[in-house]
Amino acid sequence: MGLVALAALAVGHAAAVAIVVASVLWNADRAVLQWSAAALIAGFALLHLWRRARRGAAGHAGLALWCFLMSTAHGAGLVLVPALAPLCLA
Numbered sequence: 001m002g003l004v005a006l007a008a009l010a011v012g013h014a015a016a017v018a019i020v021v022a023s024v025l026w027n028a029d030r031a032v033l034q035w036s037a038a039a040l041i042a043g044f045a046l047l048h049l050w051r052r053a054r055r056g057a058a059g060h061a062g063l064a065l066w067c068f069l070m071s072t073a074h075g076a077g078l079v080l081v082p083a084l085a086p087l088c089l090a
Contacts, residue, residue, distance in 0.1 A: 004060055005060065005063060007060075008060040008061075008063040008064040008067065009063065009064070009067045011064045011067075011068075012063070012064040012065065012066070012067025012068040012069075012070075012071060013067060013068075013071045013076055015064075015068045016068050016071040016072040016076045016077050017076060017077040017080065018077075019072065019077060020076075020077025020078060020080060020081065021077065021080060021084065024080070024081060024084040024085070024087070024088060025084065025087060025088075027088060037072065040069065041069055041073075044065065044066075044069060
């Protein structure tokens, strides 16, 4: 079970990095990214409040989603921006 949870954490971090790479490579509009992130976080919060989950485990999909949201909020993929910036300038 521990390895499956670790895999869910890895998927969440990889998704956060993939979002940043895609937004840099496609020159995504900053406002669209901010509104999308806000909608995703608000939707996750509303889902959690609606379900009123009292149990401790939310499943591996919930763990991956939570890891994606938190690693995105903490800037896990932003460390790649200096490496990807020359691709945008070319």
